[in-house]
Amino acid sequence: xxxxxxxxxxxxxxxxxxxxxxxxxxxxxxxxxxxxxxxxxxxxxxxxxxxxxxxxxxxxxxxxxxxxxxxxxxxxxxxxxxxxxxxxxxxxxxxxxxxxxxxxxxxxxxxxxxxxxxxxxxxxxxxxxxxxxxxxxxxxxxxxxxxxxxxxxxxxxxxxxxxxxxxxxxxxxxxxxxxxxx
Numbered sequence: 001x002x003x004x005x006x007x008x009x010x011x012x013x014x015x016x017x018x019x020x021x022x023x024x025x026x027x028x029x030x031x032x033x034x035x036x037x038x039x040x041x042x043x044x045x046x047x048x049x050x051x052x053x054x055x056x057x058x059x060x061x062x063x064x065x066x067x068x069x070x071x072x073x074x075x076x077x078x079x080x081x082x083x084x085x086x087x088x089x090x091x092x093x094x095x096x097x098x099x100x101x102x103x104x105x106x107x108x109x110x111x112x113x114x115x116x117x118x119x120x121x122x123x124x125x126x127x128x129x130x131x132x133x134x135x136x137x138x139x140x141x142x143x144x145x146x147x148x149x150x151x152x153x154x155x156x157x158x159x160x161x162x163x164x165x166x167x168x169x170x171x172x173x174x175x176x177x178x179x180x181x182x
Contacts, residue, residue: 007167010048029132037133041172071180073160074098090128
């Protein structure tokens with residue numbers, strides 16, 4: 001990373017009190033399973049993987065992203081837990097065609113208008129909200145997953161915006177919210 005570059009990513013961030021509920025689960029993973037990686041960002045669903053952008057061009061970044069807000073609101077339903085063996089546990093959401101379509105439009109826009117590629121992980125878009133991350137040790141993963149695999153978690157939230165998050169060198173901070181206009 002060049003000195004004048006910063007790291008950013010795009011995400012959906014649930015409102016309170018859901019954000020605090022997710023934080024409590026992340027805190028639990030820290031206390032019981034010594035996994036703190038998920039605490040480096042607010043609860044979120046990633047729309048575009050981290051990318052580099054020149055710090056002196058942040059206003060341009062925000063101005064470009066405003067053009068991706070001609071969207072209608074929709075609802076995300078969270079429903080239980082799932083995992084990526086052997087290191088990550090997350091809150092899963094019910095399939096949402098609105099979310100899939102929005103992410104695809106946003107990805108196409110960032111690629112075409114901003115030259116941002118690799119919007120998703122190499123396995124494609126798999127929306128989820130991580131609560132235990134890569135620092136969850138393999139031996140603790142099995143114990144944690146046996147506790148959470150049948151645990152209930154039900155919530156929903158209205159999506160009427162997306163967020164630009166910025167890395168401050170230690171954690172990801174919500175930096176700018178983009179409200180939908182439709």
